[in-house]
Amino acid sequence: MDRYKTHKFSVAPMMDWTDRHCRAFHRQLSQRALLYTEMVTTGAVIHGDREHLLGFSDFEHPVACQLGGSDPTAMARSAKIVAEFGYDEVNINVGCPSDRVQSGSFGACLMQEPELVADCVRAMKDAVSVPVTVKCRIGVDEQDPEIALDAMADAVVAAGVDALWVHARKAWLQGLSPKENRDIPPLDYDRVKRLKSRYPDLFIGLNGGLQTLDEAETHLQDLDGVMFGRAAYHTPEILGEVDRRIYGADGEDVSPWQAIRAYLPYIEDQLSKDVRLAHMTRHMLGLFHGRPGARSCRRILTVEATKPGAGTEIVEKALAAVSPVDECEDLSSIPAGHAA
Structure with missing residues (x-):
């Protein structure tokens, strides 16, 4: 956690939104926020146009790459490629509920296979020296979040994960669209805070439904980080206050x-x-x-x-x-x- 603890505020990985141009723009508003790529699959990283998929500008740092996949060997190979591109972190997607992701047996459905996620973490940790993190839900479908989130945390902590970002909602793999999965399942911030009580030394960040920096400051009293998604994208002015309000930086906000x-x-x-x-x-x-x-x-x-x-x-x-x-x-x- 020591080298990760500075990432108190991040902008979530968002498909079709957080491309390199978006990150370049967001970086003009905040020098400190951790910025994420869109999710890229292991197949694309290994076989695709890497410069197009992974290229970024030096001034984007700190910047993290989110990977989608579930095969430990492919995840390790992809993580190594990502690290060689210069990313500051590699993150595993254990939260996306889309049909495409489900058909590839990764994303939110991996909440049902915590040991497989742990195998991916171990393989990636062996392959790279940058932090390896996980972004997950509190559960899927009929899972009990008390059991499901603890099981995921226990497995990845044992594997050496550097941080856990938790979207404080369940995902419903059938019956709800990805958009509905971002709004309809109720938020349970207290569940994430109970996990933090179990793992006081693990960096645990909160995602889901966060709208204001007042909320962020409140949650940071109990948790290590906050991750903003749509609020940061649709009202990017909020990022101009992050360095002062979240990180205590001197100077005026960025207009x-x-x-x-x-x-x-x-x-x-x-x-x-x-x-x-x-x-x-x-x-x-x-x-x-x-x-x-x-x-x-x-x-x-x-x-x-x-x-x-x-x-x-x-x-x-x-x-x-x-x-x-x-x-x-x-x-x-x-x-x-x-x-x-």
Whole structure:
């Protein structure tokens, strides 16, 4: 836990959302938050285009890669590839309930096979020196969460896991869609805190339904970390307060205007590599929520960024549609950040 204990706040792995462009943007808002990739399967890592799947920018650190799989040999081989790419952590997905994941016998269905997850942890620990972590549910289907979560924790702790992130909901493998599995099963934060009482020396982080940093600060009184998913994506301004409020960093919070200006060098670099502007600006749509001009900003980014040849002038136009909190603020004086 010693080398992991600094990761008090993380942004969850989210399919189709937390790609490298999203992480590059989120990093402009928080220097400290641990950022996760989308889940990548062992088959894709071993046989696919690794640079496309795993490539990331140095300034994204700390950044973790989440793997989907259940074969210890393939997981170890994939973990080694991930570590060689420079990731700070390798995480095992034991929480996704999608049909695709179930057909591959991994994700949330692994809650029913804690010893197999432990075998994966052991194999991966033997293969890499970076932390190996698990993200799981409190149970699936008719499992008793008191028994199921303890069984998973006992198995992976014995295997040497470095941290356990727990989505404090059951997953229903039949009858609920992945989206419904993120909302309908009731949250049970107390169950995760009881696990922490059993394992006071294990890093245990909480995921599921977290919306505000007030909530985060409350949960961090009992747990080691909090993981935000949709709240961080849809209202990314929250990330601009993380370094000060969660990590105690000096200085002012990062404003949306500062984050966008700091993101521009990255956008320009990616445009030079033939990446479409919309692939990068789609992650910015939640900025300025509730502010005057926010709707115009979203419309510009949604409509004009998709046009062939769209460049940073579209971002500047969108930015100009939103009035700063301080009307006297000179936006041109806001320096570009570390994304170059």
